[in-house]
Amino acid sequence: MAEPRIAVVGGGLAGLMAAIRVAEKGGKVLLFSVVPVKRSHSVCAQGGINGAVNTKGEGDSVYQHFDDTVYGGDFLGDQPPIKAMTANAPRIIYLLDRMGVMFNRTPEGLLDFRRFGGTLHHRTAFAGATTGQQLLYALDEQVRRFEAEGKVEKFESWEYLSSVIDDQGVSRGIVAQNLATMEVKAFPCDATILATGGPGRIFGKSTNSMICTGYAAASLYKQGASYANGEFIQIHPTAIPGEDKLRLMSESARGEGGRVWVPKKKGDTRAPRQIPEGERWYFLEEKYPKYGNLVPRDIASREIHSVCYKHEMGIGGGAKVYLDLTHKPREVLDKKLGGILEIYEKFVGVDPREEPMQIFPAVHYSMGGLWVGYETKADGEMDMAHPRTHMTSIPGVYAAGEVDYLYHGANRLGANSLVSCIFSGDVAGPAAVAWAKGLAKGAESVDKAVFDREVSRMQAEVDAVAARKGGENPFKIVDELGYLMLSECTIVRTNDGLKKARAKLDDLQARADKATVPDSGKTANQSLRFAHQLPYLVQLAKVMVDGALARNESRGAHYKPEFEKRDDENWMKTTMANYDAKSNAPSLSWVPVDARFIKPRPRTYGAGGS
Amino acid sequence: MSSEPIKIRIKRQSDAKSPASWVDFQIPYRPSMNIISCLMEIQKNPVDAAGKPVDPVSWDCSCLEEVCGACTMVINGRVRQSCSALVDNIRKENPGQPISLEPMTKFPVVRDLCVDRSRMFESLKKVKAWVPIDGTHDLGPGQRMNEAEREESYHLSTCMTCGCCVESCPNYNEDSKFIGPAAISQVVLFNSHPTGKLNAGERLDAIMGEGGITDCGNAQNCVNVCPKSIPLTTSIAKASRATTTRMFSKIFDT
Numbered sequence: 001m002a003e004p005r006i007a008v009v010g011g012g013l014a015g016l017m018a019a020i021r022v023a024e025k026g027g028k029v030l031l032f033s034v035v036p037v038k039r040s041h042s043v044c045a046q047g048g049i050n051g052a053v054n055t056k057g058e059g060d061s062v063y064q065h066f067d068d069t070v071y072g073g074d075f076l077g078d079q080p081p082i083k084a085m086t087a088n089a090p091r092i093i094y095l096l097d098r099m100g101v102m103f104n105r106t107p108e109g110l111l112d113f114r115r116f117g118g119t120l121h122h123r124t125a126f127a128g129a130t131t132g133q134q135l136l137y138a139l140d141e142q143v144r145r146f147e148a149e150g151k152v153e154k155f156e157s158w159e160y161l162s163s164v165i166d167d168q169g170v171s172r173g174i175v176a177q178n179l180a181t182m183e184v185k186a187f188p189c190d191a192t193i194l195a196t197g198g199p200g201r202i203f204g205k206s207t208n209s210m211i212c213t214g215y216a217a218a219s220l221y222k223q224g225a226s227y228a229n230g231e232f233i234q235i236h237p238t239a240i241p242g243e244d245k246l247r248l249m250s251e252s253a254r255g256e257g258g259r260v261w262v263p264k265k266k267g268d269t270r271a272p273r274q275i276p277e278g279e280r281w282y283f284l285e286e287k288y289p290k291y292g293n294l295v296p297r298d299i300a301s302r303e304i305h306s307v308c309y310k311h312e313m314g315i316g317g318g319a320k321v322y323l324d325l326t327h328k329p330r331e332v333l334d335k336k337l338g339g340i341l342e343i344y345e346k347f348v349g350v351d352p353r354e355e356p357m358q359i360f361p362a363v364h365y366s367m368g369g370l371w372v373g374y375e376t377k378a379d380g381e382m383d384m385a386h387p388r389t390h391m392t393s394i395p396g397v398y399a400a401g402e403v404d405y406l407y408h409g410a411n412r413l414g415a416n417s418l419v420s421c422i423f424s425g426d427v428a429g430p431a432a433v434a435w436a437k438g439l440a441k442g443a444e445s446v447d448k449a450v451f452d453r454e455v456s457r458m459q460a461e462v463d464a465v466a467a468r469k470g471g472e473n474p475f476k477i478v479d480e481l482g483y484l485m486l487s488e489c490t491i492v493r494t495n496d497g498l499k500k501a502r503a504k505l506d507d508l509q510a511r512a513d514k515a516t517v518p519d520s521g522k523t524a525n526q527s528l529r530f531a532h533q534l535p536y537l538v539q540l541a542k543v544m545v546d547g548a549l550a551r552n553e554s555r556g557a558h559y560k561p562e563f564e565k566r567d568d569e570n571w572m573k574t575t576m577a578n579y580d581a582k583s584n585a586p587s588l589s590w591v592p593v594d595a596r597f598i599k600p601r602p603r604t605y606g607a608g609g610s
Numbered sequence: 611m612s613s614e615p616i617k618i619r620i621k622r623q624s625d626a627k628s629p630a631s632w633v634d635f636q637i638p639y640r641p642s643m644n645i646i647s648c649l650m651e652i653q654k655n656p657v658d659a660a661g662k663p664v665d666p667v668s669w670d671c672s673c674l675e676e677v678c679g680a681c682t683m684v685i686n687g688r689v690r691q692s693c694s695a696l697v698d699n700i701r702k703e704n705p706g707q708p709i710s711l712e713p714m715t716k717f718p719v720v721r722d723l724c725v726d727r728s729r730m731f732e733s734l735k736k737v738k739a740w741v742p743i744d745g746t747h748d749l750g751p752g753q754r755m756n757e758a759e760r761e762e763s764y765h766l767s768t769c770m771t772c773g774c775c776v777e778s779c780p781n782y783n784e785d786s787k788f789i790g791p792a793a794i795s796q797v798v799l800f801n802s803h804p805t806g807k808l809n810a811g812e813r814l815d816a817i818m819g820e821g822g823i824t825d826c827g828n829a830q831n832c833v834n835v836c837p838k839s840i841p842l843t844t845s846i847a848k849a850s851r852a853t854t855t856r857m858f859s860k861i862f863d864t
Contacts, residue, residue, distance in 0.1 A: 024746060035670070036731060038771055039678040097752035100741040100803050102764035109754030128764055133677055137767060141740035148735050156728075180720050209672040243640060244647040244693070245674045335761070339768075343675050346694050347644075426746070475654045518656050523625040524668045524721040527653065 003028050004436030005443060006429075007174050007189040009160040009216060011037025013132070013421035014401025014428075015195030016139035021429025022193075023143075023151040027436065030187055031143070032155045032176055034211050038140045041197050041209040042421065045132020046340050047116060047252035048124035049096070049418040051089030055106065055113050060121040062087050067598060069416060072118040072296050073367070073409020074556035075572060075600040076229070076593055081374050081406045083597060084382040085423045092422050093125050099138040102127050104336065114336070115255040118296040118413040118605075129250055129339035135418055155187075159529065160216045161462075163192060163223055163397055164454040171396030172443045172450060175458045180524050184459045186451035188443035190436035191396050193428050194220065195421075198366045198402040202537050202544070203490070204482015206363035207239055207248040217370050217403050218536035221543070226393045227577045227586075228405035229368035230540070231547030232557050234412055235491050237300035238323050239362030240344060246362035247347060249323060250340045251414040253357075254293040256332075259324045260284050260304070261356075262313045272322055272356045283307055290606035298411040298557045299605060301361040305491045308360070315358060324356035363490060365417060367408040367557065368547070370399040371576060374406070380596055387435035390428040398432050400424035405574075409593075410556025465532045466525075471514035474531040481508055481541060489545055493560050498549040505545060509538045509584070543577040543586045550588055551575065568600050613639050616697055617659070617708035618648055620667055622722050630719075634659040634708065645685060645692035645700075645711065646671055669723035676837060679770030682777075683723050684712040689777040689835055714777045716784075730771050733793035737816045741806045753804035766799040766845065768838045775832035775842055787821030791832040794823055795845035801852065814849075814856045823849055 004027040008019045011033035019029045033040065052065040065086040070077055097103060097111060103125050104112040113122040127134035146152040157179045164173040164186055173188040196216035200208025221227045238253065238260075239246040254260070261280045268275060284303055285292045293300075304321050308314035314321060325333060325341075330353050333341060344352045371393055375386035383389055390398050390406075400421070407420040436442070488501035512535040519527040553567035554560050573590035580587040616637045623630040636659040637651045649669055656666040671681035674693040681692040686700060686709060700709055717725035769792055776782040776790040797813045800806035817823045823846065832842040 020746060035672055035678075035680055036727070036771075038731070039672050039680045041673065041678075043677045043770075044673050044675060091748045094748070094751040095743075095746055098741070098743050098749065098805070100752075100767075100800070100806055102760055102767050105755050105757040105760050107757070109756060111751070128768075130677060130768060133770075134764075134767060141734075142743070144731075144735055145738075145740045145742065148738075180724075180726075209678065210674065211672050243642050244644060244650060247675050339677075343677075346676065347696075349696075473654055475650070479654075518663070519665045521624055521665050521668070521721065524724050526668050527666050 002442065002444065004191070004433050005030060005189045006432050006436065007032065007187060007192040008195060009174065009192065010040070010195035010197060010401065012040035012042040012195060012197055012401060013136055013139060013418060014425040015193070016136070016143050017422045017425030018193045018195060018400055018429035018432070019152055020139065020142050020146065021426055022433055023146040025430055025433040027433045029146070029152040030155060030189060031152055032158045032160055032174070034157065034159050034179065036156045037143065037154070038137065040136060041212050042136040043133040044207065044209060044248060045418055046129045046248060046250035047255065048114060048126035048131045048415045049093060049135065050116065050123050050413070050415040051093040051125060051419060052086065052121070052123055053090050053093065053111065053113065053125070055110055056122045058121050060123055062090070064121065065089065065123060068119045069413055070409065070598050071603060072413040073411055074566060074603050075409065075568070075595060076232070076555060076574070077407060077409030078374070078594040079597045080376050080380060080382040080594060084384060085407055085420055088423055088426070089419045092419060092426070096135055096138055099142060101134050101138045104128065114252060115294060116414040117251050117254070117294045117300070124255065124415040126252065129252055129337045132418060135422070160194070160196065160219070161458045162219050162454060163394065164451055165223060165394065166446060166450050169395060171394055172446045175454050177462070179529065182522065182525060182528070184455055184462060186455045188446065188451060190439055190443050191398065191432035193398040193400055193432050194370065194403055195399070195401045195425060196403045199537070199540055200363060201478065202481060202541050203363040203485045204479055205246050207236055207246055213533055213537060214540050215533040215536050218540040220370060220392065220394065220397065221577070222536065222539060222579050224394060224579070225397065226371035227368065227543050228371035229547070229575050230543035230577055231551060231575060232367035232410050233363060233490065233544065234297055234365040234367060234557050235301040235361045236364035237297055237304055237361050238359040240348060240357070241320070241360055242347060247343055248364065249344065249357060249359050251297070253323060253325060253337060253340065256336050257325070257328055258293060260293050260321055261324060262307055262315060262321050266313060267317050269316070273326065281313065288605055288607055295605050296411055296413060301491055302559060304361055319360050320358040321360070322356040323359045325352060326354060326356060361491065363486070365412055366402060367405065367410065367412055369403045369405040372399050372404045372406055384427050385430065385434065387431050387438060389431050390424060391431065391435070396435060398428040400428040410558060462528070462532055466517055466528055468514060468516050471516035472511055473518060474512070474515040474527065474534045477508060477512055477515055478534060478537070481538060484508070485541055485544070489548055491559065493548050493558065494562060495549060495560070498545055502542070502545045502549065505538060505542050509535065512538050539579070546586050546588060547575045547577060566603070572600065612698065612701065615639055616643070616648055619708045619710045620722070621712040622667065623719055625721055626718055633664060643697040645695040645697070645709070646674055646681060648697065649692070667723065668721045677770065679772030682714060682772045682774060684714060684777070686710055689714060689774045691772065691837055694837070714773055716777050716782055717773065727771070727773050730773060730776065730790070730792060733789045734771070734796060736789065737793050737797050737813050738809065739793070739796040739800055741800065741803055742809060755804065759802070763799055763802055766795055766840060769795060769840055770838070772837065774835045774837060778831035778835040780829050780831070781825050781827045786825065788825040789817060789821050791842040791846060794849050795840060795842050798845040798848050811856065814853050817849060818853050818857065823853055
């Protein structure tokens, strides 16, 4: 066989890292991205990347990072992959440093580290408050170097539509669509790595970029891949409410000393700085004296939600609380948080150095995603070189980054996403090359009919969408989908609400299947593209709601007041969803969590001194 | 006046070859709208100002927080990102006037407000805008850096390749080969990096030939339109000095 050809779908941190590793291993990379890779959603990550480097001499260790991540994920995460990720995190940070990431420095010129949620250590390396952007640019530059050498070929403004699967059930490449010319075409490849990010668009407005629709994952799920832990959606506690999107206000704002509070007097109309210290309710610091404002995201979001809705103590009676940095010196803020404070100032028109910010939780990240396997060695450690590690349930298709489910259990710790994205690409790239090298025959010798068949299927699907008449506008339907999912499937979930939502999803599915494209254009037809994706998004929403409905316990981001406690006996299990064509809905099963290293313990974060 | 419907004029063309024409739209006002939310309204209800159905407008966007660079366009004659273009502010600047939206003029139009900026990414390739690492295997940390220098470099490295600088540059166009301010500033970034500077010569060579730094006409528009306030003219001056030094050393060394 000639050099292995690997399709990498997605140009964020996971995809670019995978591309670099494939190129290093001698494979040829076909890199697909809906936007120029430099514009991928990884740019939105702000606060930093975790790795136990212990620069501050606090006794931090790789094991402590591992334990914090497992505990933070409420013991739903499979432990060998988390152990491997945390062990490799310092190496990854050093690699990024060598690539030229402009990480903030200590007076000695070493990498500086800041505090983040869910840990008591300074473990987060950062480049101002645009760390994701800076990491993405570093990987983008390395990929450009390989591109100049001919080892990477980019297909930007191409959208993954589906995988080409042969009669033995093995993936032989992908079908993609050119978003300018709308051409649908097959690309034979020996392995595929999906690094397509999260599904924020299903919730209407979130902190995600507009390109984060979840379509690619939903498409592979419909082709037979298992989707794991779909019900675990992270709600970030601090976002800026907006008309078009909910912009993230990084956890680093709290890591650098930001304090969350509301006035003690209900409906207090005074300007925030007129309210004396003694008349402010610092509810997180009060309830969690040990972690304070840096409790994990699921807990902070629930507390803010409860202050606003249960206690009706939100600012002016509304759904907002203060995030206050005004006690910090301006020059410190500019140096460490400049990027995010500018975003607030630019979009809200208020200087957060002078006046406390007004924030509220927003959908941020999916812990769930495409199921991927991993192999372990005799000592129980993950076998990073094994071709089945990071492979989805479809042979030859890998998943890496937010689109996989592997590293965060029931709740992701802040600044663990950048490290999981890069680490998963670092593992999936070589695994895909190993798989390709072990194939008896490469994609180039597979019968052309296998590819033609999949192109015809997708072309017919797209043509059918374009030909519909008399249905609704797809962008109106997705607003309804988002509103439904936000109200019933986020911070507080009830079985009644979930059942109603599930019935409504059947209605939305029927309407999405009939949505009409109001655009007659032959070029860059964005409405056609979205109308084609929409039914898939509803399919994924069903996975999330069904998973949440079944899970009668509270764990991490999944909170049901009717089942307030974590139930390890019945629910220390990964939810597996598989598409069932007959019911046009997911069929669910559960597999035990691999907790071979750390025994589960109650997750309290020292609430009330416990 | 502020809650009046928003009037927008959009320069449209259905593909690269079709002629462009202006179409008027009218959008119901809501507080805190930006240009993106106006375009989203058109997507949901594609009718022109007269209520006649039209094809929805195509435009590029992704992050909506002015950090990806995708949604750059010309708004009321000024190139900027449409996510951070707030309707209230624009209407304050030009009371009573419709807001005009045009695609950037220095790149081929794909459709409506979408353009193809691949020329900018090609330029980054040309100037070798990367640190040539030995490999991804574990080689320990990089070199130590002085925090003040780091801060300066960090600023240069926030460039989104959005295209504002080249759109405003009178020397960058279809007929010229000028590489543009963004790529020159990247040369300065990588040539000041502790290991990047080991290959400084190659990057300087790339901006010394045709289309290189001498094509800069010093109009200084770039620095005024950069959304990240990157000191582009300072970068150009630094690169200019470095290329001059290199040119003389080449003459005298041979």
